[in-house]
Amino acid sequence: MNAIVFLYESVLQIPLGEFGEYVRASTPRRVPVVLSRDEVSRLLAALQGSWRLLAQTLYGTGMRLMELLRLRVKDLDFERNQIVVRGGKGDKDRVTMLPEKLKLDLQRHLERVRLLHEQDVREGFGEVYLPEGLARKYPNAAKEWGWQWVFPSRSRSRGPRSGRVRRRNEN
Secondary structure (H helix, E strand, O other), X not given: OXXXXXXXXXXXOOOOOOOOOXXXXXXXXXXXXXXXXXXHHXXXXXXXHHHHHHHHHXXXXXOOXXXXXXOEHHHEEOOOOEEEEOOOHHHOOEEEEOOHXXXXXXXXXXXXXXXXXXXXXXXXXXXXXXXXHHHHHOOOHHHOXXXXXXXXXXXXXXXXXXXXXXXXXXX
């Protein structure tokens, strides 16, 4: 209906006048696809390593994929069992739960990530992307542990805009 109104009024410049009563087509409602517990268990069992932890975290927290990939170490609060999601849908921040079952696996994962980060720092790298204003305000924050990605890429690469060599998040 909006397309027809736009065509007549803006393109053809023909006034339509009053439409009177008209019925809009109803939009079909879709039932979301939800996996059964057994299907979820089989899916998670088929994954290994970081991929499994990524999937478990997505499933256990209800986070969106990009929210998880942009997660930084400082956003995990193991004492309160919380995860701070920054810049989520609608560019809003929120807090979600950190399932007890994931705590130990995430802590072990972060130990490996920390060793990788320390190696990068020793080799003259080890910084991550920070938003522009934050990078100016805190010039050393990019190498600090708290700002590192929870799920960094396996290898370093040169950033297309900055030209700096660093690990990106796994997206």
